[in-house]
Amino acid sequence: MGCGSSVAIDTRRLTPEVTAKIPSPALTMKAAILIQRWYRRYIARLEMRQRYTWNIFQSIEYAGEQDQLQLSSFFSFMLDNFTQLSGNGPVVNPQTDRARLTNHEQIIVPESYNGPRLTFPLTVSQTDALLTAFKNQQQLHGRFVLQLLQETKKLLRQMPNVVYFSTPYAKEITICGDLHGRLDDLLLIFYKNGLPSAETPYVFNGDFVDRGKKSVEILILLFAYLLLYPDHMHLNRGNHEDHIMNLRYGFTKEVMQKYKTHGRDILKLIQEVFSLLPLATVIDNKVLVVHGGISDVTDLDFLRSIERHKVKSAMRFPRCTPEHTQVARSSRAPLWSRPESPLCDSRRSEGKTTKKRHCHITRQGSGSSSSSSSSSLMCSPRGSLHPCLTPHPCPSASMPSLTDAFQAPFLDSFSALLVPLPSREEVEWKQVVDLLWSDPKSQPGCRPNTFRGGGCYFGPDVTRRLLEKHALSLLIRSHECKREGYELCHDGQVITIFSASNYYEEGSNRGAYIKLGQELVPRFFQYQVSHTTRKLTLMQRVRVGEGSAVRALQEKLFAHRSELMAAFQHYDTSNSGCISVSEWAVVVESVLRMDLPWRTLRPRLARLAPDGMVEYQSCFEDMGPGQPIPQVSPNFAETLYRYRTDLEIIFNIIDKDHSGQISTEEFRQTWRLFSAHLGVEVDNKAIDDLARTMDFNKDGSIDFNEFLEAFRVVHKLDSKDQQEC
Amino acid sequence: MAEDKDSAEAIVSEVHRKISEAFDVFDHEFNKTVDVREIGTIIRSLGCFPSEGELHDIIAEIEEEEPTGYICFEKFLPTMTTVLMERRFRPIPEDLLLQAFEVLDQQKKGHLEPEELTKYLTQEGEPFTPEEMEEMMSAALDPDRNVIFYKDFVSMMSVDNHR
Numbered sequence: 001m002g003c004g005s006s007v008a009i010d011t012r013r014l015t016p017e018v019t020a021k022i023p024s025p026a027l028t029m030k031a032a033i034l035i036q037r038w039y040r041r042y043i044a045r046l047e048m049r050q051r052y053t054w055n056i057f058q059s060i061e062y063a064g065e066q067d068q069l070q071l072s073s074f075f076s077f078m079l080d081n082f083t084q085l086s087g088n089g090p091v092v093n094p095q096t097d098r099a100r101l102t103n104h105e106q107i108i109v110p111e112s113y114n115g116p117r118l119t120f121p122l123t124v125s126q127t128d129a130l131l132t133a134f135k136n137q138q139q140l141h142g143r144f145v146l147q148l149l150q151e152t153k154k155l156l157r158q159m160p161n162v163v164y165f166s167t168p169y170a171k172e173i174t175i176c177g178d179l180h181g182r183l184d185d186l187l188l189i190f191y192k193n194g195l196p197s198a199e200t201p202y203v204f205n206g207d208f209v210d211r212g213k214k215s216v217e218i219l220i221l222l223f224a225y226l227l228l229y230p231d232h233m234h235l236n237r238g239n240h241e242d243h244i245m246n247l248r249y250g251f252t253k254e255v256m257q258k259y260k261t262h263g264r265d266i267l268k269l270i271q272e273v274f275s276l277l278p279l280a281t282v283i284d285n286k287v288l289v290v291h292g293g294i295s296d297v298t299d300l301d302f303l304r305s306i307e308r309h310k311v312k313s314a315m316r317f318p319r320c321t322p323e324h325t326q327v328a329r330s331s332r333a334p335l336w337s338r339p340e341s342p343l344c345d346s347r348r349s350e351g352k353t354t355k356k357r358h359c360h361i362t363r364q365g366s367g368s369s370s371s372s373s374s375s376s377l378m379c380s381p382r383g384s385l386h387p388c389l390t391p392h393p394c395p396s397a398s399m400p401s402l403t404d405a406f407q408a409p410f411l412d413s414f415s416a417l418l419v420p421l422p423s424r425e426e427v428e429w430k431q432v433v434d435l436l437w438s439d440p441k442s443q444p445g446c447r448p449n450t451f452r453g454g455g456c457y458f459g460p461d462v463t464r465r466l467l468e469k470h471a472l473s474l475l476i477r478s479h480e481c482k483r484e485g486y487e488l489c490h491d492g493q494v495i496t497i498f499s500a501s502n503y504y505e506e507g508s509n510r511g512a513y514i515k516l517g518q519e520l521v522p523r524f525f526q527y528q529v530s531h532t533t534r535k536l537t538l539m540q541r542v543r544v545g546e547g548s549a550v551r552a553l554q555e556k557l558f559a560h561r562s563e564l565m566a567a568f569q570h571y572d573t574s575n576s577g578c579i580s581v582s583e584w585a586v587v588v589e590s591v592l593r594m595d596l597p598w599r600t601l602r603p604r605l606a607r608l609a610p611d612g613m614v615e616y617q618s619c620f621e622d623m624g625p626g627q628p629i630p631q632v633s634p635n636f637a638e639t640l641y642r643y644r645t646d647l648e649i650i651f652n653i654i655d656k657d658h659s660g661q662i663s664t665e666e667f668r669q670t671w672r673l674f675s676a677h678l679g680v681e682v683d684n685k686a687i688d689d690l691a692r693t694m695d696f697n698k699d700g701s702i703d704f705n706e707f708l709e710a711f712r713v714v715h716k717l718d719s720k721d722q723q724e725c
Numbered sequence: 726m727a728e729d730k731d732s733a734e735a736i737v738s739e740v741h742r743k744i745s746e747a748f749d750v751f752d753h754e755f756n757k758t759v760d761v762r763e764i765g766t767i768i769r770s771l772g773c774f775p776s777e778g779e780l781h782d783i784i785a786e787i788e789e790e791e792p793t794g795y796i797c798f799e800k801f802l803p804t805m806t807t808v809l810m811e812r813r814f815r816p817i818p819e820d821l822l823l824q825a826f827e828v829l830d831q832q833k834k835g836h837l838e839p840e841e842l843t844k845y846l847t848q849e850g851e852p853f854t855p856e857e858m859e860e861m862m863s864a865a866l867d868p869d870r871n872v873i874f875y876k877d878f879v880s881m882m883s884v885d886n887h888r
Contacts, residue, residue: 022831023828023831027828028828028829028845028849029849029850030825030828030850031824031825031826031828031829031845031850032825032829032845032846032849032850032851033776033849033850033851034817034821034822034825034850035822035825035826035829035845035846035850036776036777036846036850036851036852036853037774037775037776037817037851038774038817038822039853039857039861040765040769040777040857041769041773041774041816042882043857043860044765044766044767044768044769044770045769045770047766047770048747048750048766048767048770051750051751052750055750441754442754442756443754443756537860537863537864538860538864539864581739582739582742585742595749597746597747597749597750598746599742599743599746600743600746600747600750600770
């Protein structure tokens with residue numbers, strides 16, 4: 001055994017005589033210690049890499065969500081006004097449920113279809129058939145999907161906003177967190193824990209869809225079991241049960257790809273179903289289960305009374321009706337921002353995670369349409385209240401304050417038109433968003449969740465107060481990925497439960513679920529889906545995860561190339577192509593606004609010259625365009641790379657019939673609006689030229705998927721990377 | 726002389742930033758504290774090779790009088806700066822490591838049996854926990870021959886380390 005005190009090792013030489021003699025015990029011990037020390041250091045490095053890989057993934061994920069929310073106003077505007085662009089009438093043809101039902105029944109299912117055929121009310125044999133079908137990669141026919149959704153909608157309508165129920169005698173209730181389209185995880189849970197039934201009640205705590213590839217299958221199963229066992233199956237709404245989030249994070253795409261004929265109808269119904277999902281569940285009057293968290297204004301009693309289905313999306317701020325416009329100004333700040341809150345105590349404070357492109361809508365974009373929708377009513381020209389709000393080319397050197405970051409134009413307009421105390425809709429909307437978007441933190445108090453851009457950060461005092469107020473003992477929530485699948489905080493009063501294993505990458509994290517018995521003591525069950533039969537070593541797992549994270553960072557660097565180069569060159573006074581590591585780190589952190597250990601990451605991202613300085617151009621070497629870009633200036637191209645995902649969403653919004661095509665005129669107008677919104681100066685002629693080029697068959701329409709493909713960033717050394725892994 | 730002072734300051738400040746970065750990676754609450762159990766990882770990731778005993782000494786130095794289970798950055802920074810500046814606990818050269826394995830390989834076979842290695846590393850020196858042993862074994866064991874070719878193992882790990 002090792003001695004209690006530290007052992008000094010002479011690291012210069014171990015022993016002069018090596019061969020033949022049996023080593024003395026002292027020597028053996030020295031050798032062992034040496035190996036142990038070396039190995040522990042190695043493992044520590046791996047853990048460090050694992051940890052910062054994790055940070056990278058989370059940073060990118062939340063930054064993406066934040067972008068989403070920041071652009072939400074723009075998307076809302078698009079949704080309201082795209083009819084202006086296309087000249088078509090309103091998309092939604094209000095149909096009564098009955099009419100729709102009849103419509104569904106009239107859909108003919110071909111004889112050749114050999115998947116499950118659902119009849120209602122559902123039976124266990126049908127849910128079994130669904131499980132089997134999905135395990136065999138089969139798809140449920142669109143007609144049955146529509147019927148299932150319709151029945152689900154009927155059922156959900158009868159449910160309250162907050163569902164109260166009790167654990168059946170001598171039974172345990174199972175609580176699962178985010179699934180995000182990972183069917184394998186759901187199947188694993190069912191396998192380990194049993195299918196939902198009266199014996200095995202479940203609560204699924206939101207975020208069933210997006211990111212993973214089997215969101216449709218998960219929804220079908222969850223809704224089917226809900227219909228089968230409405231008293232023993234409970235679903236809470238998550239922040240991804242939101243059609244605008246779905247546009248960006250993959251669910252919409254998945255549906256449209258799998259259901260070419262009925263996709264649009266399915267999406268419409270799902271939108272309604274999502275908004276009808278209950279917001280929270282209370283078990284035995286003691287345990288509150290909600291997807292995100294709470295805020296200091298969360299009020300369960302108030303929540304019971306709201307019309308939850310009106311909050312279709314966190315991105316769609318409630319419309320302000322004209323009556324609200326003529327009232328005296330109040331000093332209430334827009335809901336997203338509270339300038340008086342202490343934001344600086346958090347590391348992720350002002351400036352760190354806000355992106356530059358929150359210079360919001362300008363006069364010309366919004367004022368021009370003359371529709372009667374409230375949005376255009378609101379956006380009347382006014383003088384620049386704040387430098388940030390006037391269009392100017394990105395990148396901007398100044399860092400706008402946090403309050404600007406989250407002011408949606410609707411909110412700006414409201415304050416411009418002297419909106420009073422929050423309307424009922426606004427209050428309801430905030431209550432809902434708080435439940436679905438908030439995160440617990442260790443600092444006391446409640447402040448806006450700047451990392452995500454929605455909901456709050458709530459401290460242990462907020463938790464304690466809420467639990468006391470409603471005589472509860474525990475808050476179970478999800479929303480955040482945890483390495484072990486679960487995590488306790490706030491003195492054990494809050495549990496985070498996350499059920500999508502390998503969320504960021506193979507081996508990144510475990511999934512878990514909670515079992516709660518009558519005494520309400522949680523038991524945790526962990527698992528990890530694996531596609532390899534041999535367990536990966538720590539080293540292999542770290543390599544895979546890190547590789548993935550680093551690639552994501554490389555893409556970010558590439559997408560901000562011109563800003564970065566400008567800043568690098570600013571430091572490179574001698575024009576040598578090199579700057580110090582320190583300078584490199586400072587630039588990257590300030591341009592990307594991601595709080596990551598850049599110096600530690602540097603070896604993965606940039607090359608050193610022999611003298612130890614960083615060759616900053618090497619950051620961009622590994623990345624390049626996927627295809628030859630149509631003639632566009634490099635700056636324009638870069639903007640397109642950066643906002644590729646957002647453009648995809650916008651195009652999808654415009655493309656109402658989901659044909660993949662929009663007219664060149666729509667393309668032009670969209671692009672102009674978007675760049676005006678971002679404050680990016682783009683040459684109109686460049687847009688026109690681009691539109692013309694992209695219209696390959698000169699029929700006046702553009703296949704925007706092809707267009708976007710051209711602006712997908714590709715890793716040049718893809719095959720080499722794979723070898724190294 | 727003034728120049729030297731400047732560059733010395735620059736070096737120290739760069740060291741500070743490195744330490745700060747490493748620390749922040751484990752500072753989950755963003756309040757400039759880390760769990761004491763992660764200190765070893767942080768120190769090792771900064772390029773130092775303390776033994777377990779040496780590590781305990783360092784922790785004893787920087788812990789609060791009433792150990793809270795957390796180490797705060799203010800205490801960590803000066804100690805760690807000194808460690809780095811004095812180049813304490815330097816890395817182990819590859820050849821020395823190889824010699825250590827050769828010592829354990831009493832019969833000079835060029836490889837070690839899993840039982841041999843396990844015995845040494847879990848009973849001698851500063852013993853591995855079963856988890857540590859399992860992890861090393863999974864990386865070191867040649868699955869076909871069921872032995873540890875330590876020369877290859879050391880080379881492989883060194884490559885990974887220097888990436």
